[in-house]
Amino acid sequence: MxxxxxxxxxxxxxxxxxxxxxxxxxxxxxxTDTVPLSAAEGRALAEPVDARHAVPDYHRAAMDGFAVRAADTFGASDRAPEVLREVGDDEGTDPEDASVGPGEATRVHTGSALPDGADAVVMVEQTDLFAGEVEVFDAVAEGENVAPPGEDVEEGQRLYDPGHQLRPSDLGLLKSCGVRRVRVHxxxxxxxxxxxxxxxxxxxxxxxxxxxxxxxxxxxxxxxxxxxxxxxxxxxxxxxxxxxxxxxxxxxxxxxxxxxxxxxxxxxxxxxxxxxxxxxxxxxxxxxxxxxxxxxxxxxxxxxxxxxxxxxxxxxxxxxxxxxxxGQMPLREHPTRTATLTRKLPSEPGVKTFARVTVAESGEGEAGLEATPTRASGSGVLSSVALADGWVVVPEETEGYAEGATVPVEDWEYYA
The missing domain is CATH 3.40.980.10 (MoaB/Mog-like domain)
Known part of the structure; x- marks a missing residue:
């Protein structure tokens, strides 16, 4: 029986x-409730969320170097560099507040806003600065080494649909797009x-x-x-x-x-x-x-x-x-990893069995991991699950797994 x-x-x-x-x-x-982003982690969205502005919402330098007009660099080479006048670096002027005219260049850093008048960035490795003049050893095309507005996120872009459970990375993206509060379940x-x-x-x-x-x-x-x-x-x-x-x-x-x-x-x-x-x-x-x-x-x-x-x-x-x-949240599957059983794992037909296992690196077989059952029985032994690395789920139709079988180990402690 x-x-x-x-x-x-x-x-x-x-x-x-x-x-x-x-x-x-x-x-x-x-x-539902409307909450600030600081209180939204783990909550499920009750309505769609769109970006309020583009990211970036300006042209920005994609490299450290000099902002220039691309036309001023045409023909530049190691043997015949184009020489431009450095601007925007005198008397403490912020380079981002500078403008670039014909024959001029101003220093920029990755992420800096592109100065007015500039349409490209020459990488610092392709330049030499001496006595207020910038020698350019490589020509650049219009838009080269420049990140356009919306390269990351476009204004009005749909970010998340209702039911999405917010993660810390989601909160960072929302804030970068101008979203400060969200409606959640x-x-x-x-x-x-x-x-x-x-x-x-x-x-x-x-x-x-x-x-x-x-x-x-x-x-x-x-x-x-x-x-x-x-x-x-x-x-x-x-x-x-x-x-x-x-x-x-x-x-x-x-x-x-x-x-x-x-x-x-x-x-x-x-x-x-x-x-x-x-x-x-x-x-x-x-x-x-x-x-x-x-x-x-x-x-x-x-x-x-x-x-x-x-x-x-x-x-x-x-x-x-x-x-x-x-809570109208997504029900995700637990992550699994494949391991080789170190001993036989029996199961009663018609019953779904959750066998607790520890997992260790073996360096052998396809999986490279081996799973050892902590106990085949003993539902009152709390340590058998608290000290386990996961469990092997044996379906109702299966009478268990043999020693050496390759099995999926489910990480049931997974956060989601």
């Missing part, structure tokens, strides 16, 4: 259909409720455990773009659990940790079903099949298992996408 049935689940839902049902239950947040509000009569904050006695799931999940909520309210632990009492869930029905999502299985003290599914409706209870996922979710008064309630590894795996697979859908 499978491990799933040993725990009393008569049937379980595969990960993909479970996620689809969850997506149908999540309502995108329609609240509000972060989904998520109530995080750890549960369990055996859960304590510190100094556990026999049979007690320190509360870590709520802390871990609340930090992931923030990392994934939500706004977490991390509640105190609620004991295994139906009325206390009901009150805790009802208190957070003002949130966009509720997530509980612990009490999600089918034992005598696993009360969360029953409480959720009495307040609303449980849509999924039990998933074909390892570690962490005692996951479920329901809806109470239009608020999705995600019930994460109490074992720390199972809690994290299900948070990544279900809570992360729920936050992205609610």
């Amino acid at each position: 499978s491990d799933l049935h040993d725990h009393g689940f008569k049937e379980v839902t595969r990960v993909a259909p479970a996620r689809e049902r969850l997506r149908e239950a999540v309502t995108p947040v329609d609240r 509000d972060r989904p509000m998520v109530g995080v409720i750890p549960t369990g009569e055996e859960v304590v904050e510190r100094d556990p006695g026999p049979g007690e455990v320190v509360e870590t799931n709520g802390l871990t999940v609340s930090r992931y909520v923030e990392r994934w773009g939500g706004a977490a309210t991390y509640r105190n632990t609620v004991t295994d009492d139906p009325e206390a659990l009901r009150a805790a869930i009802e208190r957070d029905l003002t949130k966009d999502l509720i997530v509980t940790t612990g009490g999600s299985s089918v034992g005598e003290r696993d009360l969360i599914p029953e409480v959720v079903d009495r307040l609303g409706e449980v849509l999924v209870h039990g998933v074909a996922l390892k570690p962490g099949h005692p996951f479920g979710f329901g809806v109470v008064r239009d608020t999705p309630v995600l019930m994460l298992p109490g074992y720390p590894v199972a809690c994290i795996v299900n948070a990544v697979q279900f809570l992360r996408p729920a936050i992205k859908w609610a």
